[in-house]
Amino acid sequence: MAQRLDAREPSFPQAFAELLSAKREVSEDVDQAVRAIIEDVVVRGDEALIDYTYRFDGLALQPETLRVSDAEIDAAEAQCPREALEALAFAKERIEVYHQTQRPQDSMTTDALGVTLGWRWNAIESVGLYVPGGRASYPSSVLMNAVPAKVAGVPRIAMVVPTPRGDTNPLVLAAARLAGVDEVFRIGGAQAIAALAYGTSSVRPVAKIVGPGNAYVAAAKRRVFGQVGIDMIAGPSEVLILADAHGNPEWIAADLLAQAEHDPAAQSILITDSAALADSVEQAVERQLKTLPKADIAGASWRDYGAIILIDHLENAIPLVDRLAPEHLEIETDDAEELASRVRNAGSIFLGSHTPEAIGDYVGGPNHVLPTARSARFSSGLGVLDFMKRSSILKCDAEALRALGPAAIALGRSEGLEGHARSVAIRLNL
Amino acid sequence: MAQRLDAREPSFPQAFAELLSAKREVSEDVDQAVRAIIEDVVVRGDEALIDYTYRFDGLALQPETLRVSDAEIDAAEAQCPREALEALAFAKERIEVYHQTQRPQDSMTTDALGVTLGWRWNAIESVGLYVPGGRASYPSSVLMNAVPAKVAGVPRIAMVVPTPRGDTNPLVLAAARLAGVDEVFRIGGAQAIAALAYGTSSVRPVAKIVGPGNAYVAAAKRRVFGQVGIDMIAGPSEVLILADAHGNPEWIAADLLAQAEHDPAAQSILITDSAALADSVEQAVERQLKTLPKADIAGASWRDYGAIILIDHLENAIPLVDRLAPEHLEIETDDAEELASRVRNAGSIFLGSHTPEAIGDYVGGPNHVLPTARSARFSSGLGVLDFMKRSSILKCDAEALRALGPAAIALGRSEGLEGHARSVAIRLNL
Structure with a gap:
């Protein structure tokens, strides 16, 4: 009650x-264990990945079986009930249409002083997607993470999913293919996060990691933040x-x-x-x-x-x-x-x-990856913008620089940054 | 060379x-010290703030002098050279105009199945702005952090700035007023971050904290992340x-x-x-x-x-x-x-x-708070979007639910979430 x-x-x-x-959450203190796993993957690469996968998932792998093959994904798809595959395709289509409207606009204008300014959005060059194994392995989450990345234009999505004792969820693999995931690796835990962040011989590193996971995965994401981008901790x-x-x-x-x-x-x-x-x-x-x-x-x-x-x-x-x-x-x-x-x-x-x-x-259609634990006060659900970033652009000609320069020189000097002031003044013969 | x-x-x-x-950075191990400071501020509030400010900044305060008064800001403004104030006003105007073009659009459409969907952006309800004291106390950074927040529509901006031995930078206070900062507190370090995140009798808590700082400030921001939002670590x-x-x-x-x-x-x-x-x-x-x-x-x-x-x-x-x-x-x-x-x-x-x-x-005009240490691979400079968040919106009528329902039921059951399937089926008499 x-x-x-x-x-x-x-x-x-x-x-x-x-x-x-x-x-509502017990915060397990797994940080020391996670740190050791990450350092080991950085040093020993594939070998460490294989050791941890044997230890934690009871699965013996070789470097060449870390990645799930296309034939295996074919076989998984063939195993899925048609009704589920159709529902997945219907969902993918609706998620895609909704997220297409989120694509941001570039901007470039020239103002009255002759200054050209604006910004340009670019997709992140590569994204890693963590998918939990076992009970919380949801095909719908594969779509919700991968589709916005594809809509953003991310050229490479690498997915990791642990397969304890070799158990895979066929519908998760079918969802990965449907959503346009480029590579799937059967690894999980902090070791998978470390591989995505730092790379190994078999797993090329990515620039950002998204997707939910257990306490080890969450702690690993916090640790590799900076080396790569991460999404929120769910x-x-x-x-x-x-x-x-x-x-x-x-x-x-x-x-x-x-x-x-x-x-x-x-x-x-x-x-x-x-x-x-x-x-x-x-x-x-x-x-x-x-x-x-x-x-x-x-x-x-x-x-x-x-x-x-x-x-x-x-x-x-x-x-x-x-x-x-x-x-x-x-x-x-x-x-x-x-x-x-x-x-x-x-x-x-x-x-x-x-x-x-x-x-x-x-x-x-809207994303189901959403801010929890009162974080909607300051953050949004996952979307296309999470897979893009903006470069601001500024261009002055000689006249525009004459208009802006004196104020920049004054502010540089007021902040004690004479080198800043000089980099402007030298162009104006001041 | x-x-x-x-x-x-x-x-x-x-x-x-x-x-x-x-x-290029030595990561100082200040995490334990920072943790203790935060816990102390949570427990003792203003009293802890006053103790730490005396210890670290050599400044004796009372609860009623934690906040910088309007009269003090008047006096600071009067002290500033007119040329610097004018340059600051010129900069503020240009930053404001640039960031106004970043305001995002809401969206709401009804699709062919009768589903109404879209999103709405809202400003974050309150923002804390950290401004370093001493050498790195830059009035331009006050503008670059506060102006986008104001353009976003943030109703309350609380600024903290340490004033070692009472030394204040008059131009920083002038910039705060110019940018529309609502409250200024003469506190810094991890204790100021803790006060902004958890609140004390004198400092109401905020929903997000932005602005650069030393190793203590950075470690404190990492620690309070989740309780509040934070910007990137510069x-x-x-x-x-x-x-x-x-x-x-x-x-x-x-x-x-x-x-x-x-x-x-x-x-x-x-x-x-x-x-x-x-x-x-x-x-x-x-x-x-x-x-x-x-x-x-x-x-x-x-x-x-x-x-x-x-x-x-x-x-x-x-x-x-x-x-x-x-x-x-x-x-x-x-x-x-x-x-x-x-x-x-x-x-x-x-x-x-x-x-x-x-x-x-x-x-x-563009923001000078920008991603460092190769993080431009996955993140953008500060902007209006950092001070807003998006709520997705979905509305079905009975007919739209009949169109979407069967696929949702199929996916719910395929994920073993019968309660999800039932919440749809019960409305369709299935």
């Missing part, structure tokens, strides 16, 4: 602050549902549980102005849990981190939403658009009662 | 690889100049030294296809060093990290540029635009012989 909060009670501010600050998933008295309690309960089944540390929250809805959602959750295959996980998440918050007016939900800064926000109210327009902090917003969050996980 | 490399020699690939991998500055036989050796030498005077660990590199230019630039550097006020710093940088690389054809410079991925790239050749269009990795590009990099530091 999730906790209940009531915004009209004097204890609410304190209870809400505690909900906000609840730690935490447990979250949904916040905002509903009024007209909300359908069974549908809302299903959405709360869809989030909760990801992870015992996932968080599902309902905010409503209807005490009757709060009660019926609570009952529906208990009822639906009885037949849910992942009832253990979903039940633990709902019990430990779930919450139902009763408020007096829906407008008063907005400041609470912004403080929670949820990864996923569903607004199932009459004036959903209007309420949504007043939200500052949310990774993604689902409007109306016919937009369950699971649609966004797979086939909506 | 900088090192000389010749691309036509067999030893070049090895020598260039060594140039690329040369470590390394020593760099310039790469690409010039042909028509380049002016005195101007090029001045630009190499302008970069070198920042820091003994700064790096200035010239790539040219003219052996004669290489020689005359080298001589000009030595000559100009004799009268440069910061000759000690610039000379050490040029000696330890400077380089002149001779190549046979200018086109062959492009792969070297992309591997170096310089913070600043000057192209002083006849076909500068054409060469620039083929560069993938550079923080900022300066075209032609009348665009010294120092113009970009102050009054060009």
Whole structure:
């Protein structure tokens, strides 16, 4: 049973602050182990990769079998149910179309002083994509990471995925091919991150690494940051549902549980102005849990981190939403658009009662890699811009330099940087 | 005297690889000290801030003097030379105009299946700006960090700047007012980062922290990342100049030294296809060093990290540029635009012989906070997007959900997430 909060009670501010600050992740101290693995891969390359893969994944490899062959991907594809492959192709198409609209524009103008200025975007030259093995090996995540990179124009995507005891997920390999991944390696953990960052004989290094992983992978990404770029560090998933008295309690309960089944540390929250809805959602959750295959996980998440918050007016939900800064926000109210327009902090917003969050996980089009743990206050979901970077461009002719130069000289001198001032003055014979 | 490399020699690939991998920064191990400071500020708040400021800055404060008053900023402004204030206002105006063109567009469309989808950008709710004290306290950096935040629409910017023994830089305070900074606190180091991230009685917490700092500040930013957003960790500055036989050796030498005077660990590199230019630039550097006020710093940088690389054809410079991925790239050749269009990795590009990099530091318009240490391979200079974040938006009506639902159900089941499938199926009576 999730906790209940009531915004009209004097204890609410304190209870809400505690909900906000609840730690849902145990941070394992794996940093020393990860450091040693990375250093070993830097020194011994393929040999270290093969040793760790044998030790952690129970899989004996040779340098020539580190990479998954085209024939193996063919075979994997042939194994997949046609319905799943078709659904994957449908999803890929929708994700691609959505992300194409995110491609940024270059800019170049000449201003009244004759200064030409602007910027140009370029794709990152190579990207590594980490895909977890085992339970959390999701083909949909392969699409969500690789498709925006391809849309950005990244010329080379190298994917790594551990295959414990040789077990591969055929649909993950099919998704990799569908999304245009160029190379797939059957390695995982900190050793795979090290190989992508520093390179080995078999794995050429990349410029940026994206994709979720366990505590070792997250620690390795933090460590190699600087050598390569990384994406955000993903935490447990979250949904916040905002509903009024007209909300359908069974549908809302299903959405709360869809989030909760990801992870015992996932968080599902309902905010409503209807005490009757709060009660019926609570009952529906208990009822639906009885037949849910992942009832253990979903039940633990709902019990430990779930919450139902009763408020007096829906407008008063907005400041609470912004403080929670949820990864996923569903607004199932009459004036959903209007309420949504007043939200500052949310990774993604689902409007109306016919937009369950699971649609966004797979086939909506927007990315499902989204900021967790309140980081929607300062960051965005994954997109095309994460696979590009901008070079600013500036050009003066002699006249433009005469117009700008004196102010640059004054500021250089005021900062004690005479060399800066001179590099301008020498061109103006000053 | 900088090192000389010749691309036509067999030893070049090895020598260039060594140039690329040369470590220019000593990474001080300050992480444990920083951790203790942060924990102390979290627990003791203002009291800890005041203690550390007394210990590290030799300045005795009270809670009510942590913040710099409006009257003090008035007084600082009155102290500044009019020429510097005018140059600052000129720079601010140009930076503002450039960054206004970076404001991103929202998007919302309804596709053929009736799915409404798009995104909305919002400004980050509050930003902390770190400004170093002492030698590296640059008013231009205040503008470069605060102006894009204001253009993005950030409602609250809190600046921190240490004032050792009470010494303040009046032009830094004037720049803060000019740029629209809302609050200024006379604190620095890891304690200031902790206050911005976690808040104290006097310093309200922010959602993101930007701005350069020493090893303690950098380590503190890494530590609070997640609690708040951070910008990149800046390394020593760099310039790469690409010039042909028509380049002016005195101007090029001045630009190499302008970069070198920042820091003994700064790096200035010239790539040219003219052996004669290489020689005359080298001589000009030595000559100009004799009268440069910061000759000690610039000379050490040029000696330890400077380089002149001779190549046979200018086109062959492009792969070297992309591997170096310089913070600043000057192209002083006849076909500068054409060469620039083929560069993938550079923080900022300066075209032609009348665009010294120092113009970009102050009054060009583009941002001078740029990726260093080869990180232009995967990241961009500071801009308006760094102060905004995007919420994706999705809306289905009943019909749209019927169109998307079956594929979502298929993918949910293929990933073993029955709760996801049910949250869709329950709305379709499946």
